[in-house]
Amino acid sequence: MASSAAPSHHSTSGVQSGDTLSAGPELAVRSQGLDKIFPNGFQALRKVDLAVAKGEVVVIMGPSGSGKSTLIRTFNGLETIQGGHLEVLGYHLDADNNQKVVSKIRHHVGMVFQSFNLFPHLSILENVTLAPVWVQKRDRQTVKKDALALLDHVGIREQAHKYPSQLSGGQQQRVAIARALALSPQLMLFDEPTSALDPEKVKEVLETIRALAAEGMTMVVVTHEVGFAREVADRVVFMDEGMIVEEASPQTFFTDPKEERSQLFLSRIL
Amino acid sequence: MIGLALSSTLFMLAKSLKPLAVVPLLLGLASCATAPTEKVSLLEQVKSRGELKCGISGGLPGFSSLNPEGAYTGLDVDICRAVAAAALGDADSVAYTPLTAAQRFTALSSGEIDLLSRNTTQTLSRDSGGGNGLTFAPVVFYDGQGVLVRQDSGATTLEDLANQTFCAKAGTTTERNLNDVMQARGIPFELLNFNEDQDRNQAYLDERCAAMTADRSSLNSARSGFEAPDEHVILDEVLSKEPLAPATVDGDAQWGDAVRWVVYGLMAAEEWGITQDNIDAQVASATSGADQENAALRRFLGIEGDLGSKLGLPNDFVVQAVGAVGNYGEIYDRHLGPDTPTFIPRGLNASYTEGGLHYAPPFN
Amino acid sequence: MAESPRSGPWSRPLLRQIRRGLFASPLDTVITVVLAVLCGGGLWSFLHWVFLQADWAVVVENIRLYIHGRFPVEQVWRSWSWLGLLGVLCLATLMPARMLPRPVLRLLPLLWILILPIGLLLLAGGLGFEPVKSRFWGGLQLSLLLTLGTVLMALPLGILLALARRSSLPLLRWLTTGYIELTRGMPLIAVLFFGQLMIPLFLPEGWTFNRVLRAVLSLGFFVGAYMAEDVRGGLQSIPKTQLEAARSLGLSPLLTVALVELPQALRTALPSLANQCVASLQSTSLLAYLGLIELLGISRSILGNPSFLGRHLEVYIWLALLYWAVCILMTSLARRLERTLKVSDHH
Ligand SMILES: Nc1ncnc2c1ncn2[C@@H]1O[C@H](COP(=O)(O)OP(=O)(O)OP(=O)(O)O)[C@@H](O)[C@H]1O
Ligand SMILES: N[C@@H](CCC(=O)N[C@@H](CS)C(=O)NCC(=O)O)C(=O)O
Ligand SMILES: [Mg+2]
Numbered sequence: 001m002a003s004s005a006a007p008s009h010h011s012t013s014g015v016q017s018g019d020t021l022s023a024g025p026e027l028a029v030r031s032q033g034l035d036k037i038f039p040n041g042f043q044a045l046r047k048v049d050l051a052v053a054k055g056e057v058v059v060i061m062g063p064s065g066s067g068k069s070t071l072i073r074t075f076n077g078l079e080t081i082q083g084g085h086l087e088v089l090g091y092h093l094d095a096d097n098n099q100k101v102v103s104k105i106r107h108h109v110g111m112v113f114q115s116f117n118l119f120p121h122l123s124i125l126e127n128v129t130l131a132p133v134w135v136q137k138r139d140r141q142t143v144k145k146d147a148l149a150l151l152d153h154v155g156i157r158e159q160a161h162k163y164p165s166q167l168s169g170g171q172q173q174r175v176a177i178a179r180a181l182a183l184s185p186q187l188m189l190f191d192e193p194t195s196a197l198d199p200e201k202v203k204e205v206l207e208t209i210r211a212l213a214a215e216g217m218t219m220v221v222v223t224h225e226v227g228f229a230r231e232v233a234d235r236v237v238f239m240d241e242g243m244i245v246e247e248a249s250p251q252t253f254f255t256d257p258k259e260e261r262s263q264l265f266l267s268r269i270l
Numbered sequence: 271m272i273g274l275a276l277s278s279t280l281f282m283l284a285k286s287l288k289p290l291a292v293v294p295l296l297l298g299l300a301s302c303a304t305a306p307t308e309k310v311s312l313l314e315q316v317k318s319r320g321e322l323k324c325g326i327s328g329g330l331p332g333f334s335s336l337n338p339e340g341a342y343t344g345l346d347v348d349i350c351r352a353v354a355a356a357a358l359g360d361a362d363s364v365a366y367t368p369l370t371a372a373q374r375f376t377a378l379s380s381g382e383i384d385l386l387s388r389n390t391t392q393t394l395s396r397d398s399g400g401g402n403g404l405t406f407a408p409v410v411f412y413d414g415q416g417v418l419v420r421q422d423s424g425a426t427t428l429e430d431l432a433n434q435t436f437c438a439k440a441g442t443t444t445e446r447n448l449n450d451v452m453q454a455r456g457i458p459f460e461l462l463n464f465n466e467d468q469d470r471n472q473a474y475l476d477e478r479c480a481a482m483t484a485d486r487s488s489l490n491s492a493r494s495g496f497e498a499p500d501e502h503v504i505l506d507e508v509l510s511k512e513p514l515a516p517a518t519v520d521g522d523a524q525w526g527d528a529v530r531w532v533v534y535g536l537m538a539a540e541e542w543g544i545t546q547d548n549i550d551a552q553v554a555s556a557t558s559g560a561d562q563e564n565a566a567l568r569r570f571l572g573i574e575g576d577l578g579s580k581l582g583l584p585n586d587f588v589v590q591a592v593g594a595v596g597n598y599g600e601i602y603d604r605h606l607g608p609d610t611p612t613f614i615p616r617g618l619n620a621s622y623t624e625g626g627l628h629y630a631p632p633f634n
Numbered sequence: 635m636a637e638s639p640r641s642g643p644w645s646r647p648l649l650r651q652i653r654r655g656l657f658a659s660p661l662d663t664v665i666t667v668v669l670a671v672l673c674g675g676g677l678w679s680f681l682h683w684v685f686l687q688a689d690w691a692v693v694v695e696n697i698r699l700y701i702h703g704r705f706p707v708e709q710v711w712r713s714w715s716w717l718g719l720l721g722v723l724c725l726a727t728l729m730p731a732r733m734l735p736r737p738v739l740r741l742l743p744l745l746w747i748l749i750l751p752i753g754l755l756l757l758a759g760g761l762g763f764e765p766v767k768s769r770f771w772g773g774l775q776l777s778l779l780l781t782l783g784t785v786l787m788a789l790p791l792g793i794l795l796a797l798a799r800r801s802s803l804p805l806l807r808w809l810t811t812g813y814i815e816l817t818r819g820m821p822l823i824a825v826l827f828f829g830q831l832m833i834p835l836f837l838p839e840g841w842t843f844n845r846v847l848r849a850v851l852s853l854g855f856f857v858g859a860y861m862a863e864d865v866r867g868g869l870q871s872i873p874k875t876q877l878e879a880a881r882s883l884g885l886s887p888l889l890t891v892a893l894v895e896l897p898q899a900l901r902t903a904l905p906s907l908a909n910q911c912v913a914s915l916q917s918t919s920l921l922a923y924l925g926l927i928e929l930l931g932i933s934r935s936i937l938g939n940p941s942f943l944g945r946h947l948e949v950y951i952w953l954a955l956l957y958w959a960v961c962i963l964m965t966s967l968a969r970r971l972e973r974t975l976k977v978s979d980h981h
Contacts, residue, residue, distance in 0.1 A: 134889050327938075328938065330938050331938050340698070366769070370923055
């Protein structure tokens with residue numbers, strides 16, 4: 001796979017949170033003053049402002065429990081928000097998630113989980129074709145062709161008829177990526193896609209994501225892979241205690257973090 | 271059997287809830303053409319249906335059981351066949367429904383069967399409207415609770431069994447009858463109860479009890495199943511009255527009458543000496559032979575008068591019935607006679623002319 | 635030299651194991667000997683009875699009744715056809731999958747559903763077949779029909795109940811929970827009594843409805859409640875992350891249930907569902923106490939035949955054999971299904 005350094009399509013450093021409300025369609029995600037309070041009263045997100053431009057790759061970092069997962073899960077409606085303003089691919093999400101809007105968003109947003117979450121009762125191919133066939137109601141034969149092409153792309157075409165449990169973790173995660181891509185999403189969300197993998201498998205998955213970035217996919221990636229972030233990210237967002245503490249280009253963030261908490265965090269993982 | 275207690279509770283519950291039954295009735299009546307007030311007699315229903323629905327036990331030796339060809343046979347079955355022959359001219363037009371003791375009355379009142387011919391003891395509460403609301407036909411078998419003992423025990427009376435153990439079936443009237451009689455006569459005894467016939471029989475065979483008590487008919491068939499039936503005797507003592515009679519629902523006099531007189535017809539035929547074999551000859555003789563002056567016989571056989579029509583039956587209904595199953599004595603001998611494994615001496619079940627209780631009123 | 639550790643089936647390790655397991659101490663030896671004598675004696679007298687004392691005429695002469703009940707002789711081929719079809723279907727299901735052509739393999743589940751309507755058509759008649767009233771159904775044929783009917787009714791019912799039980803509508807949830815708990819708290823015999831005795835009593839006069847159908851309905855409603863709990867267990871065992879994956883793929887709640895949750899839940903619940911099926915077969919015998927002439931009921935009627943008085947032991951051993959054979963068949967079918975589905979399971 002092409003492992004060329006991620007090109008910066010946009011001068012994304014200009015996109016800052018707190019822009020005017022008339023943000024154009026070039027924004028994939030725009031959140032303003034986002035609050036997330038769980039039913040048990042715990043506030044996981046506090047007034048989060050974040051904008052992701054189309055074609056941009058944003059890496060989110062932060063200590064465990066800082067709200068990284070919660071944040072990106074609000075982007076495809078897996079978590080409802082309790083306050084603030086959230087717009088994903090031009091659709092508005094609010095406190096009482098409109099099911100119609102949510103499902104529209106999900107048609108265009110792919111998500112990859114830490115634990116792969118493949119469907120164990122379906123073959124690799126069926127995992128990939130499930131949504132296109134049933135959600136997009138596309139023709140089975142073309143879906144199958146496309147799915148095989150996707151699997152080829154992520155390097156596991158030979159395993160198409162096996163079941164998830166017969167694959168290694170790295171392979172499974174690549175299937176999960178193919179599955180998300182099968183809906184031709186405009187935005188991809190990754191929640192620690194390599195954290196559950198053996199070290200030697202991490203590379204193959206990152207390679208896949210990197211290739212995706214090279215093709216210009218808009219992505220929000222929660223990860224602790226510094227090398228990857230350095231190379232691929234257009235921007236690094238650092239979160240702690242439900243708030244965005246620092247936002248910077250990878251270069252700046254890893255070499256010259258401004259905030260004390262960022263420095264502490266980096267000193268631990270670097 | 272747990273079922274028995276349970277079902278009687280359910281039955282009582284159902285009875286008390288019976289007023290509720292009008293709800294589906296009201297809901298369903300709109301589509302139901304026949305108004306319940308002008309009810310058609312079951313006799314007419316049977317005739318227009320062309321089939322008699324008869325409830326039987328299905329598993330009582332000598333009374334109703336299946337032969338290897340899949341046909342039911344027995345005394346109870348022959349009563350069904352006689353009624354079908356009388357009403358429809360065809361003894362085979364019977365739909366049999368095997369019923370347990372718990373089900374039998376519901377089956378009758380719900381219309382699942384037209385006629386209950388299932389070793390049912392005639393009692394006041396079953397007859398009365400305040401009870402099960404049945405109409406009983408004449409008794410077809412006088413049963414009674416008896417006592418079975420080993421021959422070598424030498425016992426001939428209940429007194430000989432003082433301080434001995436009796437095996438009986440739990441939850442039946444059997445248990446109470448034994449208590450009543452023994453108490454009245456001041457005989458001390460022990461009781462062992464069982465839920466199943468087979469367990470009771472086995473306990474008796476294993477000599478866990480000196481005597482076994484049940485209805486004489488069932489003692490008899492139990493004994494026939496033993497390895498050495500001759501080593502056991504049924505005492506002459508009778509502890510209770512168990513007159514077994516066919517039954518129909520209350521409030522359908524026409525049907526009740528028809529069934530009653532078919533049964534009487536079988537008994538009267540025995541009194542007349544009319545059998546399945548000689549019935550054709552008898553009819554010929556009464557029509558234009560030696561008996562053509564015998565008005566009573568001619569009426570009985572339906573050659574003269576309209577006795578059958580009065581009941582809503584063909585005038586020759588007795589001829590049909592006897593032609594199909596024989597007279598009462600023949601039926602008895604076929605299922606309970608000396609040549610059967612279930613032999614029970616006729617005793618009370620003989621015609622009154624032979625010292626028994628069967629007595630048909632005049633066919634006038 | 636001859637005492638090499640692997641010198642045949644009675645090699646020393648085996649002998650040693652036997653010695654250690656059965657004759658380790660004098661007490662062990664005594665227990666072993668006593669048990670062996672008891673078992674051997676019991677077996678010997680049983681075999682002696684089976685081959686020398688028992689009179690199997692009660693089974694041999696009534697074999698047609700045991701299998702087809704009172705089904706009219708000239709139509710018995712229809713009963714045979716159905717039983718034969720059922721047998722072929724069992725065989726096809728039990729055969730190694732690769733020995734079957736793919737289309738047949740795909741049709742199997744459908745055939746298993748169709749076998750009930752086919753059976754009803756063959757047994758009840760219609761469509762050119764002479765009608766045979768349900769009271770002529772009986773024996774093994776009726777037991778199998780009752781079991782099949784019960785299972786095919788209880789399974790969908792159980793699934794619906796399980797889904798309704800975790801519905802977001804409180805009323806639906808309460809109703810199903812109430813229904814399931816109530817039914818599970820009742821003895822089956824009471825439910826069957828209700829079906830056979832009370833339903834006709836509550837129906838308007840002159841309305842009767844088929845006894846076999848009544849039996850299947852009562853059994854189905856009863857078994858359905860148990861299956862609902864098995865399915866619920868299966869549903870609960872699915873990790874929440876599976877639902878999140880389905881939702882983030884845009885699957886609607888209905889599709890999530892149908893494509894992601896149920897297939898996994900049923901797989902997990904399969905062993906207990908199979909248990910319920912076997913239990914259903916055995917439960918059908920209770921209907922003998924309600925006047926149906928299925929296997930046990932027809933035996934009761936056969937035992938009433940004066941020619942076979944006292945032949946209970948023969949009949950009940952024969953019945954045990956029949957029920958056992960059908961149960962074995964059912965469990966091997968279930969195991970087969972489990973194995974087929976296992977490929978995709980987590981190791
Ligand atoms: N359903 C929930 N109910 C209540 N609290 C929750 C719930 N889900 C998450 N939380 C809490 O919200 C906080 C943020 O969780 P989140 O999963 O977003 O953290 P994270 O940054 O992704 O951490 P990690 O690196 O461990 O994945 C945590 O303290 C967590 O305990
Ligand atoms: N004559 C008795 C008959 C009682 C009766 O039917 N007994 C039950 C058992 S308690 C029974 O099933 N008997 C054997 C049979 O009829 O098959 C009555 O009318 O109550
Ligand atoms: Mg997380």
